[in-house]
Amino acid sequence: MPLSSAGLLPAAPRRLLAALLAVPLVWLSPAAQATSPGDDLPLEEIQTFAEVFERIKRVYVEDVDDRTLLRNAMRGMLSELDPHSAYLDRDEFQSLRESTQGEFGGIGIEVGLQDGQLTIITPIDDTPAARAGLQSRDQILRIDDTPTDRLSLQEAVTLMRGEPGSELSLTIQRRGEESPRTVTLTREIIRTESVRSEMLETGYGYLRVSQFQSRTADQLGTAIARMERDGPLNGLVLDLRNNPGGVLQAAVAVADAFLDDGLIVYTEGRLPDAEMRFSAGRDTVAPEVPLVVLINGGSASAAEIVAGALQDQHRAVVMGTESFGKGSVQQIMPLGNGEGLKLTTALYYTPSGRSIQAQGIEPDVEVVRGRVEVTESGRQLREADLEGHLRSQDDPRERHEMSERLREDYQLSEALNLLKALNVVSQRRR
Incomplete structure (x- = not known):
């Protein structure tokens, strides 16, 4: 219902408007209001808000209770500020407290919004997400049967968390791949040893x-x-x-x-x-x-x-x-x-x-991500290749496992090489 020529709203929005106008008066003293003209409430915008509230209540295809509308208004207010500000209801607030304490039920990923799309920032080590091969910058298109394009960040996180042992399906789009893939994960208690x-x-x-x-x-x-x-x-x-x-x-x-x-x-x-x-x-x-x-x-x-x-x-x-x-x-x-x-x-x-x-x-x-490839062609025969050669006192299994780790992680291998070079330079300067 539009404003009348007298500028009045129907009874329910008038009560809402009165409540909104009353709240800041509790926080700001008259002196503070006098010295902070930028804090004056935009009356016209609040009237528009109340009118939108009333029209949703009266015309929307489904009945929506006042609490839901006000909570959604607060979510929208914060979500438009930046990707990391958010209103947290009881479940979301409790979920956040659990995650900061280092234990929660989920799959073990950090997510954010990139160009409006839910995107994996990083999988947490030794979690279902990491073991399934999910990677940074993977886009999450669906959580189970729910498309993510209309979900807030907090709504998406809430959907992905749940009881340990329950299953969760994610539809993933990876850069460089034409078709999305669907990955089914089993939630676990995520205990994060850092x-x-x-x-x-x-x-x-x-x-x-x-x-x-x-x-x-x-x-x-x-x-x-x-x-x-x-x-x-x-x-x-x-x-x-x-x-x-x-x-x-x-x-x-x-x-x-x-x-x-x-x-x-x-x-x-x-x-x-x-x-x-x-x-x-x-x-x-x-x-x-x-x-x-x-x-x-x-x-x-x-x-x-x-x-x-x-x-x-x-x-x-x-x-x-x-x-x-x-x-x-x-x-x-x-x-x-x-x-x-x-x-x-x-x-x-x-x-x-x-x-x-x-x-x-x-x-x-x-140094970009990669792996070290060792070719056999042209490699000279070494003592370690001879059958029955005498082994060093080092544990051969440990050396083999570590060489495999470095071979699979090119950045780590280059970091080790750089440390050796720094150590040589440091010794020569002494």
């Missing part, structure tokens, strides 16, 4: 950080101490590929573990409490050990903070491909009724003042 470590060769360690949780820095320190028990470290590879990020403070602590001075990251926002600066302390877990950081298009947010800090402070060589480019900070705000708000409140910057938002971290050495 740090994994092993020795690549004697003296050269490998640290894989899959995401940043509250205990990540402690786990990283423990892993390095364990590797050092086998002898001094000549180099470390810090693998942040397909790391979707996580807790800001955890990223700061990991960068701090390798730095003994200087700025790590700072944030800037509209409000004073959104502006923070984090600097390194003097204690480090691996002082002067050569370090290579691996990144790719699935390295996002907190992973980019670490890579950017170590790069700007000249503590590590960053290798791989350009990172994802998520340089914004989200705060989780409980609303008091079991629901919540995830709101972007600041952007973060590397020590040199670079904004990562929509830019990403460029590696010092670009």
Whole structure:
């Protein structure tokens, strides 16, 4: 129903309009309103909102209750701000809390919206998604029988989570492939151990950080101490590929573990409490050990903070491909009724003042994904090829398994080669 010549609305929208107009008066004192003319409520737009509300209630093909309409209005309000701000109902808020605590029922992927399409940012290590071969930048066209083109990010995440043991089908479109593929996964309890470590060769360690949780820095320190028990470290590879990020403070602590001075990251926002600066302390877990950081298009947010800090402070060589480019900070705000708000409140910057938002971290050495192929033709006969040759004291099984790992991971192989070169140069300078 349009506005009358007297500018009045029907009774129900008038009540809604009155409620909307009353809310900010509780928050803002008269003095604050007088000094902040930009905070005046746009009366005409609120009247239009109330009119749209009334017409949906009266004319829409199906009956929609007021609660649903208002919740959808809040979702729309936040979804139009940026891809990471969202209104969270009770289930979504609880789901988010579970994921930050490191345990939830799902398939183990981080997703986002890219050009309006639900897209995998990264699969989490050792989860159904990772074991099924899902990759960063795969587009999700359908979740079971539900097309994703009309789903919000939170709605899609809610659909993909569920009871462990239940099945979920995803229709995936991969770049370079003409036809979509359908993958059926079984949900599991996703427990995210964030740090994994092993020795690549004697003296050269490998640290894989899959995401940043509250205990990540402690786990990283423990892993390095364990590797050092086998002898001094000549180099470390810090693998942040397909790391979707996580807790800001955890990223700061990991960068701090390798730095003994200087700025790590700072944030800037509209409000004073959104502006923070984090600097390194003097204690480090691996002082002067050569370090290579691996990144790719699935390295996002907190992973980019670490890579950017170590790069700007000249503590590590960053290798791989350009990172994802998520340089914004989200705060989780409980609303008091079991629901919540995830709101972007600041952007973060590397020590040199670079904004990562929509830019990403460029590696010092670009190495694309691939595998090492060893050809047999032309290879000379070696002692190890002779039947019955004497074996070295090293465990041959361990060496074979590691050589297979490096053969399947070209970027990791090149990182190890670079560490060896850095170590040679360092020794010659002494």
